[in-house]
Amino acid sequence: MHGKGGQIAIKGEKYLALLDKYGVFEGVNFYGEHLKEMLAGDFSRPWKCLGGFKFLYVTAAGTIQWCAQQRGVAFDLMSATPERLQTNNVHKPCEAGCSLGCVRMVSHTLGEPLKTFGASVKLAIGMSKPKAKACSPDQKTPAPV
């Protein structure tokens, strides 16, 4: 859903209709209205990205970044302290139009726990439901439609 820099890469009625019909993944419920606005081209709703503070993106080299798309702020994982992480508890210049679902889910859940309580309950109920059984090796893969 996002392009380079984390900004939403799609917009328009077509995608709004697809979202309405199929949804995305449960995590989107934490910012569902905002996603609809972004798909309509409106990036004005404020929010706070907790990347680098409550959400940590750790690279193969062992550095912490705000997220996979923003590499400007990076420091060694082993030097992370609560105080160092706290310095990332700031508004980011790339928040408007950001559609990095994993960071947004964590940011809305932990940053706005009361506002997102309903989405948290929905997610917890969904996780507690029995999962569909995996195919056994002797079952044939269904033909593509």
Ligand code: SF4
């Ligand atoms: S707002 Fe946060 S998650 Fe989105 S691109 Fe910027 S740093 Fe990454």
